Amino acid sequence: MTTDKNDRILLAHGGGGQLSDELIRRHILPKLENKTLTALGDSAKLDVDSGSLCFTTDSYVVKPLFFNGGDIGKLAVCGTINDLAVAGSRPLALSLSLIIEDGFEFELLDKILESIGQTARSNNVDIVTGDTKTVEAGAADGIFINTAGIGIRLAAAELGVEKISAGDKIIINGTIGDHGMTIISQREGIKFQSRLKSDCAALAGLTCELLEKTSGIKFMRDPTRGGLAATLNEIARSGKKSIEINETDIPIDKTVQAAADMLGFDVFAIANEGKFVAVVSPESAEDCLKICRNHPLGKKASIIGQIIQTKDFPLVELITRIGGRRIVQMPYGRELPRIC
Template structure:
């Protein structure tokens, strides 16, 4: 019979130690974690970025990733969106009893790979096992710290009129890839989640220009919600052009079928950058040279009038409002 996670794996006893040592320590091997003290102790100097996130995606495996890769990428990306170099993460696992151990090792393995690629270390962790029905297979909570270099000032409130809006690639892949696996909805698609760590992309963009005003990853709520957040925070309006926004044909087709608008569908490996006009092309070029932003494009610009609004020029040359997402398009997408 397949080995499953038992309540005893979270008890703090022998089984728990076995899980930590064989399951996690081996995979995430690093000196800070290996000490097994109550906290990871390390030196850092400079301005710190510190973030936390929880991952409850359903299903836990989806085309292009799983909850583990998502947890690493999501946390790394939150740090990177502040202009920080991501360094250390913590991971807390809340496991529903009965989760096959094989699935857990697969997830641990993909966490290891994602962390390697993102060049971060998992330095603290925790495991709890809850009764069947008290969680859905696996939830992961994370925290992350990174360091922000001198002279970098990135914030959602920094957009100013005249700035250009850059998008790193086609939108909606993650949301549609996850939905395609949902019970009651499942449909066949070649589409994969875009889930990716964007630390190196941000580093290369910052190398091209240290004047980047805003960075944000359009996750839940999609591009539309992210642009609305930026417009409100910066008290500006953002005008985008429908035809400049890259969307894959498969995403468009799935959206038509499901009644979604790709502007509201979640991404996990994309970013929006707001950059002064004079640096926009430099940053765009740097983006297009990175594997994760080959299709980056300038999709619009920041304006002063009607602060808080996002307006889109449609393919017919008309204008329409792009509002924030109302209600939930899809629960548990990340």
């Protein structure tokens, strides 16, 4: 049986019978092929040396499924790799669960699977186990994906928010807001979308290099939902330290800024999918910056601020372009486009 572009997912593809088997063998395995997955066991067996593991999971429900710079498949692989990466580990293996709507086109599914396979391969991570379920039309916005990941913690990585102290520098590996503004603009059909591109990328290569070559990294986090504002506020709150950042040092693409201004969004609160924020000791900040800037995912890296003494309450403060100061607030959920 061959698949033509009119073929669509049926509820029966999730029924565990012949159609399920065909979905797995014809569409999934060829795209993700590796020895562990191909064995189709109930669990994947992974061999690891001694040490400790990092384990994470995340679900992906992005709309639109395909956007400039990526798609839901690439996002599902990169997002979970990044959660492992910022915890100081080298990703070892991922699981992949697909929840697909009745009627979803095989052509789109194949594109997503191709993207998943390619992203995993280029980051040396195998998809070793998985699951597929089908749901009624309209129940899943096309397709939902869950990935879980296991990583081996690097010996050099002793990260923890409690290690942060006043004077530590804050580094980000590039421009902020690119992913979120790309999605929002594409969703709203705004014309400048062609110049916006998601930063969706897997960061483990860069984070591992940083951890292996320098010694001063104290904490890392990827500023996804809630953007830089949420991540810095989380660091300030859990580390019980205030943070001061300089507006002029924060890399922002001009088109992203223009799109955010036009739609009334705060770039600081917009999601990123290929960025990490690192808190590093002042002595190692320049070395970290150099490593970042020599890496394709860190060319626009910048030291954006520092940890400062807390007065009454841990706050994130911004020194503005004109030399004023203001608070960077924890974003409070969905932002609404403004009227004029």
